Amino acid sequence: MPTEAQADKKPRRPRAKPAAAVPATDLPAAAAATPAPAAPAGPVVDLPDEGQARAVIDAVLPQVDAGRFAVKRVVGEALAVTAHAFTDGHDKVRVRLCLRKEGADAWQETEMQAVGNDVWSAACTPDAQGRWRYTVCAWVDHFQSWRAELLRRLDLADILIAARVGAELVRQASERAEGDDRARLARLAENLRSRAEQAGRATIAEMDSVSQEVASIKAAALSEDLAALADLYPDRSHAVWWSPEGLPLVVDRERAAFSSWYEMFPRSAALEEGRHGTFKDVQARLPYVAEMGFDVLYLPPIHPIGRARRKGRNNTLVAQEGDVGSPWAIGAEEGGHKDVLPALGTPEDFRELVRAANALGIELALDIAFQCAPDHPYVKAHPDWFRKRPDGSVQYAENPPKKYQDIYPFDFETPDWRAMWLELKSVFDHWIGEGVRIFRVDNPHTKAFAFWEWVITAVKAEHPDVLFLAEAFTRPKVMHRLAKLGFSQSYTYFTWRNDRHELMEYFTELAHGPGADYYRPNAWPNTPDILNEHLHHGPRAIFMSRLVLAATLSASYGIYGPPYELLQGEPVKPGSEEYMDSEKYQVRHWGELTLDRPDSIAGFIATVNRIRKENAALHSNASLRFFDTSNPYLIAYAKRDADGRNAVLTVVNIDATFTQSGWVHVDAAWLGADGGSFVAEDLLTGQSFQWQDGGNFVMLVPSQMPAHVIKIRGNA
Template identity: 35%
Template sequence: MATIPTLKENLVIENIRPSIEGGRFMLKREPGDTVTLQADIFRHSHEKYDAAIFYRHVSKKKWEQAPMHFVDNDLWEGSFTVGNIGYYEYKICAWTKEPKDVPTESPVMKLRVDPVYSRVGTWYEMWPKSQGTDPNKSATWKDCEKQLDYIAGLGFDTVYLVPIHPIGVTNRKGANNALHAKVDKKGNPLEPGCPYAVGNKNGGHYDVDPELGTMKDFEHFAKAARAKGLRLALDIALNCSPDHPYVKSHPEWFYHEPDGSIKFAENPPKKYEDIYPFDYYNKNYKALWQEIENIILFWADKGVEIFRIDNPHTKPFPFWEWLIADVKEKRPELVFLAEAFTRPKMMHRLAKSGFDMSYTYFAWRSAKWEFEQYLKELTQSDAKEYMRGIFFPTTPDIFPKYLAYKGANAFKQRYFLAATLSSLTGMYNGYELCENIPSPIKEELADSEKYQYKVHNWSGPGIQDFVRRLNVARQEHVALQEYDNLDFHYAQNDQLMVYSKKSGDDVILCVCNMDMDHVQEGIVELDMAKLGLQNDSFFFLKDIVTGESYVWRGNKNYVKLDPAKAPGHMFVVKKI
């Protein structure tokens, strides 16, 4: 039998947007952002009514109020601005003006305000052991510290470290992913092994590899990085080598074979005998979850602000929802990057579950239509409300075929795209040197530093000046620091991709030659309104890449791009 309601409501509030699965997951913003909400609001009969958004930071008791206004067909809209990082609560209220009645309220929803560096960042991925000069041994933290001026001088703002912990000895991998590392006559390994196999007699996830130095050395490195304006990001690999202390102290945290032995990691048909994965629902799983949070907070206390999580798609979603929420309640300034090159829905769910940033398919996009389709998905669909994509041209695991044996033109083009399409971009050390010899068996560089000692010729030829120019532009132009302000324009030539970013009066217009090897030319047709211009306007263009200047009129103009000169135009647009 239905129950007669006691609440005397006259209005309906429905279809609130943006909303992620009906409020199941939170919107994400950064300080200073405007949150614009829409909702369908109506009531029976003909009385006039009004509506407003009520919002507050969770640290406050008092609600603030922002008015809503009628748009059309029962659609109402309003907005408010968020300030501090952390969580905000908000709801929509509607009421009849005359006669006054009981206001109708929507459910209370939450959004998360993350640090600005969750949306804006220019990362340099450092392999610490490869920062020295001896190809037969590891570099040290002191060697890494010497590289900081070089990195800052290239215009990067974040140093991203691969795992820095002690590396397992049992089943240690050798050069070029050999199943076993070379050993000396006493059986001691002569190769460093893969840093994703964490742990040996010297410690585990709370420790630094003794080959790099001591914890004090790392702390000195972290302090030096901060002094140069560089943030630290750390790769957290939630794996254990067979030698990790957890194997003896907490064997229940791992999967077991029928004979009781601990199970190696597998990605059929591959087996990773140097790694044990955690069982996130073991009989003592709560202790495991808490320990992982303790690891994150430990390194946060050491100066790490951003955590790149290796293969998060192999762990349960409820774990990530709990971990990230709990960490951010304690340390809202911390940021999480999901390293998940997997199926799209999996990547989107990780972002919804709390990750601030996500790796993307950027490295596997090459045609103009692929970029336009993919970037519209990331920056113009509902995904922009919860997912921030970072663009790396290459990684230690990904070296696309189109860069194999290529020269500076190709490397410039891919970094040009990465640096101008997203507000988050990164570069793997050595990319600026155009290292281009591929592995014959995997989609990565030959002689990968993942498995062997390596040195780089940092003063050698490369594209350092080009990288610096783009990175400085990213620092100076607020339009390049926004993520969801990307617009595409039309070009008759499919080898020319035209796009712009606008923030207030700062307007950047890019024309990229998608052909790495040949001159391309054609007419570009601009959506003038997206540039803040009238259809027949004259406007001034200054190319950040080449220093050239032009005056254009109207929406149709001619472009010719030679990859030997520059991969594209990066215009600052000014009204005349």
């Protein structure tokens, strides 16, 4: 007897071969007298291997570029999948969502439910970091098809015939069953068969009692218990798969989707004016960062800084004595990308900083800038890794009209690219070994895309908890490509989105557009490179309102401090986005930093970050919804958590100068207040208001509080 697996395999029809031409004189006399069989008419056509497979899967969503790139989720976050699946005729289709971790043999399967128009839906939840696969399988379910037909049958004879057909289907299910279920299904099948046969032999005189028996047989055949048991052991011999190997899914830890970043230059961390800061000074600032509620402390490059062509203060071309240069001009005689600037401390000082930060619930993020100062050791050891100009000198970095004479970019078209790739990966490996698990990558769009796909995949295969933030302010498609290649988070255009229409359009795209399954935004109101014009000499209210927008519109956000909380808004010249006396080129002194410092909004930032942590609605962008306002200077939006138990409504006055008022029109049911009215608790001020479905009046005075961050407390 063939095994079940062998029985499922259907033999292919052999290809017909034309007979060889043989002279008649070579044949025996009897054979020569026998007419040769007629050759098949028309061309020879191969038949499919699975001609009996009738289910069709027409689409599976989400997927990124037809499965070329991975969808992204975090541990514990549901992956909701829809599939378009159907079959010919009126038979019933069963559809399942299948999930497995790469390397695992078995799929975890979830039954998909029909939601109309041949669309099926289900969700699964990956429970570990790493690379996963998901797909959909479907098959014609003969048991459920038979059950649906039996439900419609009224003729007694038809019911009895159908019952016997069903009995055979149940018997077949018993052969696929295991344990006690096998015997139970066999008994049910035999009972159904024997009752149907006995009723079929009844005489005309017995028809009244037979009618009752047939009704009883039909009820037994349609039993929910029988259906539930038989459904456990379907016949999937003709199942079809959307993709047998599955679509790619990358699962990260929660911080990939929800994080609060604080950027600090270590060399400016000293309390004493005029002294170069150290890792120990940064360590002394950690309680302040923790009190503000940040969970990622990002440090610009900490490596030796080149002396050749060093930039001076405010990006002057000639450095003066004592000028410290740009941290992004990496490498000098003290070392390169795997070394630390001696003025900051020792490698052990860095390790102690990492440990101290982790003890306070803060992770250290390190800047990785793949570029070199002219005196970096790589330049001497591997001159072919850099592009040459016609005069034989190395081409420095340019972004016309900007010039970076103190930086040499790598040449990703070098013939020695393999060695260069391996060396650059070893930079990540080194700092991972030092305890770093988050990297902010400088200008990744100026390096080869193929390199990023390879190195991120390789690093995460060894360390799935490592996260990468792409610092790429460039064209949208380029930014999205980097996210597809594997970057865990991406910078955004938030800094340049200021009016209500711009903010609504952009964040709707980020939350609900085609990139939502792979592009995780990280919103920054400022960076060392970007002091946007709306912050120039701005009042306190603009720094507060922009922080609220970044922190509530995006699940991940960051600020460059202390300049941000200290309300620094002086550009190097009018219209420039460069800070005056930028820390990129000199040491700054910020004094003692506390939450209650009068020229600071650190206490306000701490409140916003506490609100973020305490409200699950703000941990994701998936539910973001904007509400209408009667005043264009008021923007209103809300988020709710996956369970619908937590909802947060934010209203911001985007005019930092004047009081703005108007009507905010909300959907109370969407916010979880089914009664139409609800208590709105402002988490920034502690005030509570009674709101209702529809219009609610709001007035925001910038000099007092430019925003509401409202928790919905249920029906009023």
